[in-house]
Amino acid sequence: MAAVMAPLIETRGLTLHYGGLKAVDGVDFTLEAGEIHALIGPNGAGKTSFVSLLSGRRLPQSGRILLAGEDITRLPAQLRVRKGIAYTFQITSIFPRLSVFDNVALAVQAQGTRDLENRTRAALARVGLDGLEEQEAGTLSYGHQRLLELAMGLALKPRLLILDEPTQGLAASEIEGFKALVRSLVPETTVLLIEHNMEVVMDLASRITVLTFGRVLASGTPAAIRANPAVQEAYLGA
Numbered sequence: 697m698a699a700v701m702a703p704l705i706e707t708r709g710l711t712l713h714y715g716g717l718k719a720v721d722g723v724d725f726t727l728e729a730g731e732i733h734a735l736i737g738p739n740g741a742g743k744t745s746f747v748s749l750l751s752g753r754r755l756p757q758s759g760r761i762l763l764a765g766e767d768i769t770r771l772p773a774q775l776r777v778r779k780g781i782a783y784t785f786q787i788t789s790i791f792p793r794l795s796v797f798d799n800v801a802l803a804v805q806a807q808g809t810r811d812l813e814n815r816t817r818a819a820l821a822r823v824g825l826d827g828l829e830e831q832e833a834g835t836l837s838y839g840h841q842r843l844l845e846l847a848m849g850l851a852l853k854p855r856l857l858i859l860d861e862p863t864q865g866l867a868a869s870e871i872e873g874f875k876a877l878v879r880s881l882v883p884e885t886t887v888l889l890i891e892h893n894m895e896v897v898m899d900l901a902s903r904i905t906v907l908t909f910g911r912v913l914a915s916g917t918p919a920a921i922r923a924n925p926a927v928q929e930a931y932l933g934a
């Protein structure tokens with residue numbers, strides 16, 4: 697019998713409360729290896745809380761998270777990074793006084809110093825920041841700082857890259873470049889994208905999951921999501 701590959705990520709009944717508030721409420725979710733999967737939903741729907749559970753920044757009150765079939769529900773965040781889950785750092789985690797090179801090198805160092813220079817340079821080239829290695833990170837344009845964050849994530853050679861609102865604040869021209877970059881990452885890297893820009897979502901995602909009030913409202917292809925009346929009512933406003 698042919699072996700059936702487990703999904704890259706599977707959650708079952710995943711639940712996170714903040715006091716009385718259920719930010720993530722019994723979420724069953726499947727992420728297949730090699731896809732670009734968008735997580736959408738209104739403000740406060742629980743998207744950031746959900747990916748915080750995947751990255752290990754927070755632990756759930758109940759439910760399970762499986763990575764390629766292995767239970768990682770309570771694994772510390774740092775060990776999840778080693779298993780290949782990278783959550784792009786918020787821009788505030790860039791060290792503004794350090795060089796572009798050193799910011800990425802620090803991220804690489806989390807996995808050991810072997811091949812540090814090559815890996816750092818390769819990640820910077822991947823996002824098009826080669827040539828700016830020696831520049832102080834804090835003096836980069838906003839768009840370039842977002843690319844630096846992405847390089848810091850890619851330097852970890854992740855199996856899963858989680859991007860939280862990566863196009864926020866980018867110019868239209870920068871968004872085009874970003875879309876091409878994300879497309880170039882799959883299928884080696886699986887991408888989970890929280891994104892409010894619906895044009896980016898519809899253009900990039902192979903599957904979309906819609907959250908509202910901490911629950912999954914719908915999950916499917918962009919065409920199915922666009923045509924879903926419940927999604928239109930709750931979110932797309934069409």
Ligand SMILES: Nc1ncnc2c1ncn2[C@@H]1O[C@H](COP(=O)(O)OP(=O)(O)OP(=O)(O)O)[C@@H](O)[C@H]1O
Nearest residue numbers: 714717718719737738739740741742743744745746
């Ligand atoms: N640290 C916290 N303590 C208490 N409540 C929180 C905390 N973080 C988030 N919340 C609440 O949990 C709910 C889900 O928030 P979350 O940030 O996960 O949603 P989101 O879908 O990512 O929203 P947005 O699109 O605005 O970023 C919201 O009602 C929010 O106010």
